[in-house]
Amino acid sequence: MNIKFYLLQRFYSAIIVLIGVSILIFIIARIIPGDPARMALGPTATQEMVEKYRDKLHLNDPIHVQYWFFIKGISEGDLGESVYTKRNVTTDVSKYFPATLELIIFASLIMVCVGVPLGILAGRFKDKPIDNISRLISLLGVVTPSFVWAVFLMIIFAFYLDILPVAGRLSQDTIAPDKITGLIIIDSIIRGQFNVTVDALKHIILPALALSLSALGQASRLTRSNITEVYDKQYIEMARAYGYNEFKIATKYALKPAMIPTLTILGLDFAAMLGNAFLVEFVFAWPGIAKYGVQAILYKDLNAITATTMIIATFFVFTNLIVDLIVAYLNPKIRLSGIQ
Amino acid sequence: MKIFDSRAWYKFSKNPLSIVGLLIVSLIILMAVFANYLTPFPEHAGPFVDIPNKIKPPSSTYLFGTDKIGRDTFSRIIFGYRTSLYLGVIVLCIAVPIGTSLGLVAGYFGGKIDAIIMRITDIFLSIPPLVLALSIMAFLKPTLTNAMIAVSMMWWPWYTRLIYNLTRSIKNEGFVVSARIVGASHFHIIFREILPNCSASLITKITLDMGFVILIGSSLSFLGLGVQPPTPDLGTMVSQGSKYLPDIWWLSVFPGLAILIIVLGFNLLGDGLKDLFDVEL
Amino acid sequence: MKILSIKNLEVKFKHFEGITTALKKISLDINHGERVALVGESGSGKSVTARMILGLLSSSNISKSGEIFFEGVNLLKESNTNIKKIRGNEISMIFQDPVSSMNPYFTVRKQMQQALENHNQTFNKKNTEEYFTHLLRDVKIEDPARVLDSYAFQLSGGMAQRVMISMAMINKPKLILADEPTTALDVTVQKTVLSIMKEVVSQNKMSMLLISHNLGVVKEFADRIYVIYQGRILEEGTTKQIFNSPGHLYTQTLLQAIPKINSSRLPDLNTENIDYFKQPKFTH
Numbered sequence: 001m002n003i004k005f006y007l008l009q010r011f012y013s014a015i016i017v018l019i020g021v022s023i024l025i026f027i028i029a030r031i032i033p034g035d036p037a038r039m040a041l042g043p044t045a046t047q048e049m050v051e052k053y054r055d056k057l058h059l060n061d062p063i064h065v066q067y068w069f070f071i072k073g074i075s076e077g078d079l080g081e082s083v084y085t086k087r088n089v090t091t092d093v094s095k096y097f098p099a100t101l102e103l104i105i106f107a108s109l110i111m112v113c114v115g116v117p118l119g120i121l122a123g124r125f126k127d128k129p130i131d132n133i134s135r136l137i138s139l140l141g142v143v144t145p146s147f148v149w150a151v152f153l154m155i156i157f158a159f160y161l162d163i164l165p166v167a168g169r170l171s172q173d174t175i176a177p178d179k180i181t182g183l184i185i186i187d188s189i190i191r192g193q194f195n196v197t198v199d200a201l202k203h204i205i206l207p208a209l210a211l212s213l214s215a216l217g218q219a220s221r222l223t224r225s226n227i228t229e230v231y232d233k234q235y236i237e238m239a240r241a242y243g244y245n246e247f248k249i250a251t252k253y254a255l256k257p258a259m260i261p262t263l264t265i266l267g268l269d270f271a272a273m274l275g276n277a278f279l280v281e282f283v284f285a286w287p288g289i290a291k292y293g294v295q296a297i298l299y300k301d302l303n304a305i306t307a308t309t310m311i312i313a314t315f316f317v318f319t320n321l322i323v324d325l326i327v328a329y330l331n332p333k334i335r336l337s338g339i340q
Numbered sequence: 341m342k343i344f345d346s347r348a349w350y351k352f353s354k355n356p357l358s359i360v361g362l363l364i365v366s367l368i369i370l371m372a373v374f375a376n377y378l379t380p381f382p383e384h385a386g387p388f389v390d391i392p393n394k395i396k397p398p399s400s401t402y403l404f405g406t407d408k409i410g411r412d413t414f415s416r417i418i419f420g421y422r423t424s425l426y427l428g429v430i431v432l433c434i435a436v437p438i439g440t441s442l443g444l445v446a447g448y449f450g451g452k453i454d455a456i457i458m459r460i461t462d463i464f465l466s467i468p469p470l471v472l473a474l475s476i477m478a479f480l481k482p483t484l485t486n487a488m489i490a491v492s493m494m495w496w497p498w499y500t501r502l503i504y505n506l507t508r509s510i511k512n513e514g515f516v517v518s519a520r521i522v523g524a525s526h527f528h529i530i531f532r533e534i535l536p537n538c539s540a541s542l543i544t545k546i547t548l549d550m551g552f553v554i555l556i557g558s559s560l561s562f563l564g565l566g567v568q569p570p571t572p573d574l575g576t577m578v579s580q581g582s583k584y585l586p587d588i589w590w591l592s593v594f595p596g597l598a599i600l601i602i603v604l605g606f607n608l609l610g611d612g613l614k615d616l617f618d619v620e621l
Numbered sequence: 622m623k624i625l626s627i628k629n630l631e632v633k634f635k636h637f638e639g640i641t642t643a644l645k646k647i648s649l650d651i652n653h654g655e656r657v658a659l660v661g662e663s664g665s666g667k668s669v670t671a672r673m674i675l676g677l678l679s680s681s682n683i684s685k686s687g688e689i690f691f692e693g694v695n696l697l698k699e700s701n702t703n704i705k706k707i708r709g710n711e712i713s714m715i716f717q718d719p720v721s722s723m724n725p726y727f728t729v730r731k732q733m734q735q736a737l738e739n740h741n742q743t744f745n746k747k748n749t750e751e752y753f754t755h756l757l758r759d760v761k762i763e764d765p766a767r768v769l770d771s772y773a774f775q776l777s778g779g780m781a782q783r784v785m786i787s788m789a790m791i792n793k794p795k796l797i798l799a800d801e802p803t804t805a806l807d808v809t810v811q812k813t814v815l816s817i818m819k820e821v822v823s824q825n826k827m828s829m830l831l832i833s834h835n836l837g838v839v840k841e842f843a844d845r846i847y848v849i850y851q852g853r854i855l856e857e858g859t860t861k862q863i864f865n866s867p868g869h870l871y872t873q874t875l876l877q878a879i880p881k882i883n884s885s886r887l888p889d890l891n892t893e894n895i896d897y898f899k900q901p902k903f904t905h
Contacts (some may be wrong), residue, residue, distance in 0.1 A: 013462075016459070017459075017462055017463055017466050018466075019461075019465050020459065020460070020463035020466075021463050021467060024464070024467075024474065025467075027869060028475055028476055028479065029475075029479065054586065070650035087387075108355050139604065139607065139608075140600070140604075142607065143551065143555070143573075143598075143603040143604040144599070144600045144601055145555050145558055145559050145562075145599060145603075147559060147560075147562050147575075147578065147579075148578060148596035148597075148599055148600060151578060151582055151585070151592050151593070151596055152593070152596065154585065154586075155585060155586055155589060155593070159584070159585060159586035233721065234716060234718060234721040234722050235409065235721060235722055235723055235724045235725070237677060237716070238714075238716060238722040239724070240677055240708070241675055241677060241708055241714040241716075242476050242493075242708055242709030242713075242735070242736050242739060243705045243706065243707070243709040243710060243739045243740060244735070244739060244810075245705060251841070253724060256724075257724065257725060257726055262724075272469070273391050274469045274471065275468030275470035275471045276468075276470060277468055278471070278474065278559075278563065279468060279470075279559055279562060279563070282342070282562075282563060293472075293474070294563055294668045296478075297474060297475075297477070297478040297563075297565070298564070300478070300479075305475060305478045305479075306475075309471060309472075309475045312467070312468060312471050313466055313467045313468075313471070315598055316466055316467065316468055317393065320466075330726075331726075332725070332726060332774075333725070333772075333774055334773070334774045336772070
């Protein structure tokens with residue numbers, strides 16, 4: 001077994017899983033009782049209209065034919081037409097996805113830059129005050145749903161202190177820069193429109209914070225437990241016996257062994273934030289794919305729901321794959337022998 | 341098979357946070373079960389309208405204030421706990437047996453069965469939890485029952501994975517091998533040798549999960565995909581209350597805090613059990 | 622001239638069930654170039670002794686009294702900064718499990734570089750490669766280049782312990798502490814490692830404190846032996862003296878416990894009879 005074999009194996013797994021996911025989503029959408037066409041068109045539509053729509057959605061065809069159309073559509077980039085917006089779902093999704101991406105990137109930055117150091121401090125100074133404070137914050141992050149955080153943060157910062165805006169990505173009179181990446185903060189920096197950057201930052205901070213707090217708590221706890229575990233190992237005592245000072249141990253010697261297992265979970269959390277984004281986007285009226293998804297659900301928009309779920313699942317699977325590959329590279333045991 | 345004895349209790353009680361968790365959970369369960377007798381305004385939990393008393397801030401009569409049609413927030417929160425606990429129990433009653441059985445079978449028999457079951461589990465686990473629940477709820481009418489089904493469907497894979505890993509390591513232990521040599525039936529080995537040794541992990545995970553199921557459930561109802569009014573539900577209350585921010589803050593803040601507290605309670609209790617049994621989840 | 626002199630060292634651990642005295646006023650001397658063994662069973666306090674020398678047991682639950690003189694300086698009263706200068710530099714330590722002693726994510730070369738870097742401000746990456754190769758050859762490693770590139774999990778126990786020995790020598794220490802260095806190894810490998818240790822130590826005119834529970838190992842290796850039990854030194858003497866005419870009852874029992882081809886059963890240690898062990902220290 002060597003590393004190449006391992007990589008191929010993981011990639012192959014990922015593809016199989018994605019196929020499985022597509023089947024699963026497909027089944028959910030088609031098998032569950034109720035007529036999607038009827039649900040979409042509403043009670044006022046005539047039976048004729050419903051039938052016509054059913055044909056359009058291929059709902060009267062045998063199930064494997066339907067699946068074939070579904071897969072064909074995906075490979076051509078055509079995810080069907082949205083009942084609600086009447087546009088191609090692909091267009092809609094590509095319009096809204098960057099917003100969500102920006103949000104989860106920001107939230108993940110917070111998770112890593114705040115959660116991990118907090119965990120390191122808590123683990124290093126175990127049972128001292130900093131440990132207890134950090135554990136309290138982590139705990140509160142983990143047990144509170146992101147929408148509750150969203151509401152609390154909104155009340156404190158947007159209403160009570162009135163320093164941050166309540167909704168949207170940009171203030172009403174600010175125009176977004178022309179699209180390069182679709183991430184407003186990056187685009188505005190590239191184009192030198194720094195006032196737009198500031199405005200975008202002001203808008204993103206509350207939703208990103210609400211989104212990150214749960215993952216932050218988890219990251220902090222995990223880092224803490226990994227660091228404590230590493231500090232109990234023989235090679236740390238050995239390092240001390242060779243005169244390493246504590247700071248060097250904490251930053252260079254103990255960090256790598258502790259962080260590598262954490263990395264996997266952090267990657268999972270980054271992808272999982274996509275799920276939680278639904279709630280935060282809803283509260284802060286953030287124009288992202290999650291809000292689009294919720295809308296799709298409320299309007300029983302078959303194609304939109306299927307497409308959104310599929311995209312999110314694909315993103316999740318590939319992020320996991322990339323994280324696995326990074327970990328495989330960093331961990332010499334895997335890198336050199338391909339065994340996990 | 342004794343898990344709890346006086347020594348265990350002593351060790352558990354050494355950690356003050358675990359005791360706090362136990363107290364919170366016990367208190368909430370008590371309040372929820374006897375809600376009819378303990379709340380000041382039990383009738384507010386159902387269809388009830390009292391316009392003159394609407395939108396009153398917290399006071400001595402209405403501890404957490406009243407809502408737009410005069411219902412007492414405090415009483416509704418207690419009844420909301422009922423819904424949450426009911427959801428948690430039912431979901432786990434469905435997800436745990438399914439997930440555990442699959443994990444036991446896959447881990448014990450190995451081979452093709454293992455491959456198929458774990459593949460399917462992986463597929464379910466490849467969709468972020470909330471997204472899966474949402475896409476199921478998308479096609480169902482938003483009711484409590486349907487929400488329970490949706491959440492159970494996304495929850496069982498976690499148990500399969502946990503029990504699968506446990507089974508794989510336990511099945512090579514001395515006592516299992518000797519049972520096989522003696523000729524014990526598969527059924528006996530799975531349910532009498534392997535499963536009891538998973539009990540510590542199971543109990544801990546179930547306790548922690550109660551909190552998380554309630555959290556997901558409240559997220560679903562926040563989006564309007566769970567329980568429908570007038571049944572009191574914490575997530576729905578936050579959602580409806582958020583429309584009136586910031587002036588009428590008590591309508592969303594208190595239910596939000598209520599969710600926090602119940603999840604916190606189960607989490608502290610679960611963490612205490614985790615330290616006590618010394619399990620890795 | 623004594624290089625290490627422990628005088629009346631007493632170490633107590635405080636924990637929620639009370640106080641345990643790990644070392645009850647022990648005294649121990651090592652002369653220049655001498656190989657001294659500290660022999661005892663598990664829990665006798667021998668590992669605590671080694672760690673106290675380097676100050677590796679830093680914890681608020683420890684109370685200590687007595688003196689540990691290293692070249693005339695009392696290590697127990699030295700500041701942390703000064704102790705760090707001594708660790709890995711003038712006094713080195715070798716641990717029981719060599720594979721766990723290495724950071725799993727560092728190559729051998731990196732570990733050795735770090736050990737060197739901690740105590741030498743100026744070092745040149747080119748000469749160090751030569752130096753490391755030389756050190757590895759000293760411990761009879763045939764393929765130093767490959768070993769330098771390896772990670773801990775790629776080395777066998779014996780190989781890893783030899784690497785640890787060479788690493789202990791990096792800063793040319795005056796004293797090496799070895800805590801059960803061969804316990805985790807196969808018997809045949811033990812012999813090899815021991816003889817390498819002996820050669821390396823005597824060639825470089827170093828002193829060594831070998832900690833072990835195995836009198837058989839100690840016999841091949843040590844010049845003088847201290848026998849420790851439950852935190853008290855029960856007997857001290859040269860290897861010849863201890864093996865030919867053991868004074869204390871405990872030492873005699875230990876010797877009887879060494880497996881021989883014609884032995885019948887393990888001797889009984891009558892631990893209930895306290896007077897048995899209150900017998901004063903036997904010095905040859």
